[in-house]
Amino acid sequence: MTSPIRTLIGSRIRSHRKAKKITQAALAEALDCEVTTLGRYERGEHSPDAEQLLKLAFIFDVSPLDFLPSEVEVRWQVVRELRSVLIDLVYRIDDPTDLQRLIAAARTSKRANIR
Numbered sequence: 001m002t003s004p005i006r007t008l009i010g011s012r013i014r015s016h017r018k019a020k021k022i023t024q025a026a027l028a029e030a031l032d033c034e035v036t037t038l039g040r041y042e043r044g045e046h047s048p049d050a051e052q053l054l055k056l057a058f059i060f061d062v063s064p065l066d067f068l069p070s071e072v073e074v075r076w077q078v079v080r081e082l083r084s085v086l087i088d089l090v091y092r093i094d095d096p097t098d099l100q101r102l103i104a105a106a107r108t109s110k111r112a113n114i115r
Contacts, residue, residue: 004077007044008069014042016060031055 017027028038031052040046048056050064057064069077093099 002044003047004074004081005069006047007081008073008077009047009067010042010044012067012069013038013048013056016056016062017042020060027059030059 017024024035024038024042028035031038031048032055033052037046041048041052048067053064053067056067060066090099090102093102
């Protein structure tokens with residue numbers, strides 16, 4: 001699983017790039033990096049360093065802080081990623097008894113969170 005912070009930064013880079021209708025190649029050239037590096041940023045596999053964040057902010061005319069997520073956004077990204085993993089795992093369960101136990105555990109957990 002990739003870092004939720006890197007994932008959010010990457011999605012913001014992609015969002016700004018697409019909003020300005022800039023290709024990955026053109027943005028990579030402006031950042032003086034490889035297209036593959038920019039792709040890794042956008043996929044959340046790597047994070048741009050401070051210098052790259054400043055260049056991105058200049059190119060898109062935003063604050064460098066616009067690329068950084070809040071604690072709440074990071075928390076929800078973690079929840080989304082964990083739900084995705086859980087869904088994949090649930091589809092591998094073939095025993096109805098195991099699925100019933102999982103449902104019961106989820107319902108118990110939900111009740112505990114409500115209190």
